[in-house]
Amino acid sequence: MKKRGGAIAVAVVLMSHHMAASDRPAHEIQILAARFAFDPPTIQVTAGEPVRLVIRSKDTVHGFSIPKLKIDVRIAKGGDPVVLEFVAPLPGRFEIACSEFCGSGHGQMKAALISVAPVTTNR
Numbered sequence: 001m002k003k004r005g006g007a008i009a010v011a012v013v014l015m016s017h018h019m020a021a022s023d024r025p026a027h028e029i030q031i032l033a034a035r036f037a038f039d040p041p042t043i044q045v046t047a048g049e050p051v052r053l054v055i056r057s058k059d060t061v062h063g064f065s066i067p068k069l070k071i072d073v074r075i076a077k078g079g080d081p082v083v084l085e086f087v088a089p090l091p092g093r094f095e096i097a098c099s100e101f102c103g104s105g106h107g108q109m110k111a112a113l114i115s116v117a118p119v120t121t122n123r
Contacts, residue, residue, distance in 0.1 A: 024049060024050055025050070026049075026050040026051060026052040026085060027045060027046070027049050027050065027051050027052070027088075028051075028052040028053075028054060029043055029045075029051070029052070029053050029054070030054050030056075031043070031053055031054065031055040031056070031064070032055075032056055032057075032058055033055060033056070033057045033058065033062040033064065033075050033098065033109075034057070034058035034059050035059055035060065035102055035103055035105060035109075036098075036102065036103065036105030036106060036108050036109040037109060037111075038064075038096060038098075038109065038110075038111035040111070041110075041111045041112070042111065042112050042114060043096075043111065043112070043113045043114065044113075044114045044115075044116060045088040045113065045114070045115050045116070046088055046115070046116055046117075046118050046119075047088050047089065047090050047091050047115050047116065047117055047118060048087060048088060048118060049087070049088050049118075050085065050086075050087055050088075051084075051085065051086055051087070051088050052083060052084070052085050053083070053084040053085075054081045054082075054083050055073070055075050055081065055082045055083075055084070056075065056079050056080070056081050056082075057075045057076065057077050057078070057079065058079075059077060060077045060102055060103070061074065061075065061076060061077050061100050061102065062074075062075040062098050062100050062102050062109070063075065063097075063098050063099025063100035064082070064084075064096065064098070064099070065096065065097050065098070065099035066094050066095070066096050066113060067095070067097075068089075068094050068095070069086070069089060069094055069113075071084060071086070072099050074099075074100055075100075088115050089115050090115065091115050091116055091117045092114075092115055093112055093113075093114055093115075094112065094113040094114075094115065095110065095112060096110060096111040096112060096113060097109065097110050097111075098110075
């Protein structure tokens with residue numbers, strides 16, 4: 001009986017954390033992919049916050065890949081946005097790369113997602 005109660009308590013904590021993140025407005029960041037860079041090159045988020053990335057291509061087909069977060073999307077040419085929504089991961093640095101060959105500078109098309117710890121206040 002105690003095991004079942006513990007599992008329920010863990011589930012409630014996880015559900016309340018998920019609900020709390022989804023109740024907050026998403027931190028929206030506009031990203032432009034163009035040969036051979038992402039703008040902005042560094043994206044900062046706060047761990048646990050909902051994030052919405054709106055990514056557009058300025059010129060040709062690009063990819064937007066964050067391997068550690070299992071994110072990999074294709075950004076079509078023409079400016080139509082691709083929207084990614086997720087909860088910011090635990091604090092750390094997450095490398096971003098173009099995952100669609102886009103020309104001679106493709107290998108240098110990189111950026112970073114930096115997740116920082118939430119600011120705590122003493123009450």
